[in-house]
Amino acid sequence: MSTIKIRLGTMMFLQFFIWGGWFVTLGTFLSQNLGADGPQTGMAFSTQSWGAIIAPFFIGLIADRFFNAERILAVLHLIGAVLMYLMAQATDFAAFYPLVLGYMLAYMPTLALVNSVSFGQMQQPEREFGQIRVWGTIGWIAAGLVISYLFGWDAAEAIAAGALQNTFLMCAAASLALGLYSFTLPATPPAARGSQVKLGELLGLDALKLLKDRNFALFFVSSILICIPLAFYYQNANPFLTAVGVENATGKMTLGQVSEVAFMLALPLFLNRFGIRWTLILGMAAWVLRYVLFAYGDAGSGMALLLVGIALHGICYDFFFVSGQIYTNSKAGPAYKSAAQGLITLATYGIGMLIGFSVAGQVTQAYTTAAGADWTQIWLFPAGFAAVVLVLFALIFKNETLAVSAEKQGERHV
Template sequence: MNTITIRLSIMMFLQFFIWGGWFVTLGTFLGGTLGASGSEIGMAFSTQSWGAIIAPFIIGLIADRFFNAERILGILHLVGAALMYMMYMSTDFAGFYPYVLGYMIAYMPTLALVNSVSFGQMTDPSKEFGKIRVWGTIGWIVAGLVISYVFSWDSQQGIADGMLRNTFMLCAIASLALGIYSFTLPATPPAAKGTEAASLGQLLGLDALAMLKDRNFFVFFASSVLICIPLAFYYQNANPFLTEIGVENATGKMTLGQVSEVLFMLALPVFLNRFGIKMTLLLGMAAWVLRYALFAIGDAESGLFLLIIGIALHGICYDFFFVSGQIYTNAKAGDKVKSAAQGLITLATYGVGMLVGFWVAGQITDNYAGDAGHAWQQIWMFPAAFAVVVLVLFLLVFKQEDVKADA
């Protein structure tokens, strides 16, 4: 491993250590420490969607035209460190929300920036990027293990004592470190400097809208948006659910999802080439149904293994639908609109789809909240049933296509 690879791996580790260090336990913190309602928790999680919607403007209008990517990355993480500290200091949801909204608007563009910095130093990205990107997943895993097994901030006692608040201080320090470290990274000049300014439609991927005339792609596109509603339930409710029913070290156990993601990523190209895109996408949607059914019937004692299986299904849930969907989108798009097509699908899923999903999840969670806690079985059956409907519609309408994935 050369020096550049090590430096980029450290960048990627810190990038996702920060995200995994606070986002997983956000719902538990808001409900257990700030006394937020399900709707308010949904609002907080939906800041990710607003960040995803706004990010193309920051990248397309600023980073791609006027400044080096590593400098923008550094500035955004320094701003993020200050906002993360203000989240740590907040004592109620009204005071917390503006800071988390500002933070996600600052953070979401950095996901593209770390990729830009990495690609800018590579001679063969198809072979080199995976070795660097995996350190991001490792960073997310380490954050969860530290919170659960080193500090026990997510334990019942830790939540009662308000210790979960410390995740924001931990991530503020990591964000400060990455912000400073970013200025030492290799120079990555703006890719579009001196060229014609991109239109609003190009920034949002609207140049790829013509692809929706293809029936199969339209079905896939609509299914991607709809499946984000069940996806939002996992991000918003999984950690509060596990914590409330008494699962110990819930955040640490949830890192099994990231381990699974890495393992199934390796299997994805083989599965795509052997069984085709339709079967792969269907398996991904079926995994969402099974996961939520397991959450509905599992418990913290004799049914703990069901919950662990549900967590470990994350690799199939995410890789076999969203990653294979990116491969499918790339295969369907022509050379001129490949980037626009990926931008459009990202805007539709992480932007619009999950924005709706977090709102729905908040409403459903509030509807089944009581003095003794939540009726989790009823809550989890909603995304399970919704995923079944999407799966059946996709099965009936989507026609098999030959899409190959390079191993």
Template sequence: MKARLSVMMFLQFFIWGGWFVTLGTFLANNLGASGGQIGMAFSTQSWGAIIAPFIIGLIADRYFNAERILAVLHLLGAVLLYQLYRAPDFIGFYPYVLAYMVIYMPTLALVNSVAFRQMSDPAQEFSRIRVWGTIGWIVAGLVISFVFAWDAQQSIATGALRNTFLMSAIASLALGLYSFTLPRTAPLKPEAGSGGIKQLLGLDALGLLKDRSYLVFFIASILICIPLAFYYQNANPFLAEIGVTNPTAKMAIGQVSEVLFMLLLPLFIQRFGIKLTLLVGMLAWALRYVLFAYGDNGELVFMLFTGIALHGICYDFFFVSGQIYTDAKAPERFRSSAQGLITLATYGVGMLIGFWVAGQVTDHYAAVGGSHDWRSIWLFPAGFALLIFFCFSVAFKGRKRVAG
């Protein structure tokens, strides 16, 4: 059973990593998209995150087996990914990427539901299965760079990155068919007094915002998504433009780092407390972008690799520790709603703003001929993250320890 669930996780994130990392590079170089248009394409992830609770909470969780919904969504996803492969320009591309992310984002919750329902001790078992999703993302990058070399300068020029959508479509078809073989995961009967749009969107946890420290954390979580969006949207195009070879595979260093720092995170929180953990995560964002701003593809290439490797600290020490902090602050009956609220705020609202800002800044510093003033582009999120860091350090008065 663990092997079957691990295959599910591997394919789930192989599909996403197979096209999302190189999306900005493909749109800029092959569809002639502007920074604003690239921001629109990436923000479809946010629209998917906003709409996902309705699809899962109001439909899937109540009326259908999770594994069957997962199968249908991935089969539809295969068709949409194939349409992305065939899209001739951005106008033809955008409706399909929006439709795809609206149906893909709910599958993130569905694979978790299928996995959790088969476990006797999720706290001990889930991480060993979920890590195969990260491995799937890494393998996708290695395939793009080292097996097919689609992200090499010559290949980008000939439009080879278009094949990433075809590869992901095949993987989505495989996972769609495979999902029909997964264990039956019937919808659970709702508990008395549970359900409703308010709970599904986490709105019944809004009372947490009456706590001053949590309100400061909540606002910081939304704002730090602006630097996060710059990484997702611009890192691969940046590395490709300055001539880094196999940029997609090298960005997988970030996922390896994420796994390692995920293991260290509980020890760090226990030793230093939640406030310092969150501050370290924020500071890592500023440091990462300074490294990107002043690194190059020559003698200073180590600065670029260090910035990529900081992904584990950037993501785990703020976003994952923020989920832990939210769980500790929320009353037991509101914990699921509280997680829904912080997810909606970050991946929904925060990333939506972040991708728009990243697109505008990238366009502002675009040069004639398609090149960019990358130093200025990266210094913007570096300064923004540093400003959030200082404001948070003064305003946040959270407890030193978070109970496990």
């Protein structure tokens, strides 16, 4: 591997080590350390959505026009290090919430910035980017393994002692390291310096005309709706696994990222063999199965059900969301590719997840009493919801041929 790829891979590793190092255990931290209830937990997780909504404005108005991407990346991660340190010191939800909101407003734009820095150094992005991006997934996996198997911060007795506070300190140190390291990255000047700012382009609104196509309109609505079950996983999986007595829950959850890499490799083959319709259907069906397995699994004889449910993450995410990006790219054509991707990102990580985290918080609260959470009922809700979306989608969506070959698009999104 060339020196530049090693440098970019290190950047990606730290970028996603930071996110995976605190976001996975956030729900458990909020309930155990801060005594947060379901709606409050939903509010905390929804800061990701607010960050996703703000990010296009930040990148389009500032990063693409005035400053080098690597310098903005550095400053945002240094700000993030301070906020992450302060989050570790918070003793109640009222003090924690503005900090996590500020952090996500700073962090979410960096997801686009690391891509910009990477693409700026590549001659063939469609072939080279996957080799760099995979180190982000490895970073996420490493964070979970460190938390569970190196430090044991997610063990029952450690959680009771408030050890999850250390995840924020660890990520603060990683943010500081990435912030300083980013100043050494290759210069990535603003690509649109001096160009006219168009609000429609920032939000992807130029691609709204694609909604005239019935298939794409159904996919668009389904993407928003399926984010509700997705939010349940992000928000409740770690607290659930911890509550039912699964040891090293955070480490075991990295099975999801391992499967994500494996199924990403299988995605182009599946698209070619079965088409976009069956690929999307399988992705939604996996959400239904995953939550049924969670509803009836346990840390004893039902442990296999939980592990399979975690490992289904690769199908759940890759076969719906990644194939959805490929489908969107195919439908948009050259003129609206960027606008269409911006629109679908706003719809899913913005609107969809914002609704999803709120619903997950309310449902969790409704099935939680002084005796504890009724996890069976909590998980059956997103299972049933995903099943309804699946049936409607399967009945209405018609299969079609992608305009761009699945192999090339699969390489682009690995």
